Amino acid sequence: MDKLFDLADRVIVVTGGLGQIGREFVVELHNRGAKVAVVNRKLPDKAAIADRFPVDSPNFGLFKADIVKKRELRSALDEIKERWGKVPHGLVNNAGVDTQPSAPPEVSGPFEFFPEEVWREVVDINLTGTFLSCQIFGGAMASEGRGSIVNVGSIYGLLSPIQDIYAYKFEETGTPFVKPIAYSASKSGLTNLTHYLGTYWAKKGVRVNLLVPSGVGRADQDPRFVKNYTARLPIGHMAKADEYNGAMVFLLADASLYMTGTQLVVDGGWTAW
Numbered sequence: 001m002d003k004l005f006d007l008a009d010r011v012i013v014v015t016g017g018l019g020q021i022g023r024e025f026v027v028e029l030h031n032r033g034a035k036v037a038v039v040n041r042k043l044p045d046k047a048a049i050a051d052r053f054p055v056d057s058p059n060f061g062l063f064k065a066d067i068v069k070k071r072e073l074r075s076a077l078d079e080i081k082e083r084w085g086k087v088p089h090g091l092v093n094n095a096g097v098d099t100q101p102s103a104p105p106e107v108s109g110p111f112e113f114f115p116e117e118v119w120r121e122v123v124d125i126n127l128t129g130t131f132l133s134c135q136i137f138g139g140a141m142a143s144e145g146r147g148s149i150v151n152v153g154s155i156y157g158l159l160s161p162i163q164d165i166y167a168y169k170f171e172e173t174g175t176p177f178v179k180p181i182a183y184s185a186s187k188s189g190l191t192n193l194t195h196y197l198g199t200y201w202a203k204k205g206v207r208v209n210l211l212v213p214s215g216v217g218r219a220d221q222d223p224r225f226v227k228n229y230t231a232r233l234p235i236g237h238m239a240k241a242d243e244y245n246g247a248m249v250f251l252l253a254d255a256s257l258y259m260t261g262t263q264l265v266v267d268g269g270w271t272a273w
């Protein structure tokens with residue numbers, strides 16, 4: 001194995017590791033010999049995910065925690081230490097929630113009427129949950145004097161969503177779909193959480209960076225959404241779910257040892273024009 005990208009035997013936590021992108025990270029890191037701890041608020045039966053995850057591997061573990069609950073994160077850390085005898089070397093703060101174009105008008109309407117409770121819920125998970133995960137897992141990593149944290153942001157945290165992409169929803173239903181503010185604002189918050197912690201822990205050996213992806217294609221997406229979204233992508237197609245793996249391995253591995261407190265934008269060119 002190339003030492004620059006070697007992750008063998010490193011314990012790496014992936015929050016939200018059962019979702020679309022998280023699964024790709026989990027399987028890739030596991031294939032590279034890492035011990036991968038999936039932290040998720042809901043855990044399925046192992047048998048139900050055996051076709052997609054290496055459930056019988058000694059290097060794979062499922063740990064139940066809601067990232068907005070500090071006590072559950074602490075328990076997950078204790079269980080992970082007990083399981084592999086080590087404080088994690090890596091943390092991927094991937095768990096997050098978004099509002100899809102299929103969402104009902106109550107949670108996707110005009111800014112002026114966007115419900116405060118939905119704002120609070122999204123900010124709670126995407127930003128406060130990442131903060132708590134950094135406190136618990138990152139804090140333990142800092143005590144060991146080593147580690148790499150990768151927060152998962154979004155192009156919608158760098159720039160405003162282009163609302164025209166969703167205009168077809170109005171033509172269809174007569175009700176406008178407005179991509180909500182809460183996702184963008186919460187992902188923007190991760191930018192400075194990353195700057196802050198990257199500098200705060202720099203001399204303690206814990207690096208903190210932000211991966212900034214653009215949208216992933218899915219079979220159930222409306223073709224009009226895919227067409228409009230793709231038109232904004234210089235590269236000409238939405239990402240495949242595994243197209244962020246290279247960047248993730250780079251950020252976790254020694255290849256990026258001199259990189260901290262900053263971001264890696266992997267967006268098919270979205271932000272370049």
Ligand SMILES: NC(=O)c1ccc[n+]([C@@H]2O[C@H](COP(=O)([O-])OP(=O)(O)OC[C@H]3O[C@@H](n4cnc5c(N)ncnc54)[C@H](O)[C@@H]3O)[C@@H](O)[C@H]2O)c1
Pocket residue numbers: 015016017018019020021022039040041042065066067068093094095096097098125129152153154155213214215216217
């Ligand atoms: N899919 C995309 O197109 C895209 C684009 C840019 C950024 N992202 C970001 O990538 C990350 C992963 O996205 P995805 O599409 O794979 O999401 P997903 O919805 O498929 O999976 C999210 C996972 O997080 C878990 N989760 C949600 N809230 C949680 C909580 N409070 N505690 C613990 N687990 C929780 C869910 O159970 C699920 O397993 C997210 O942060 C998302 O914002 C996704």
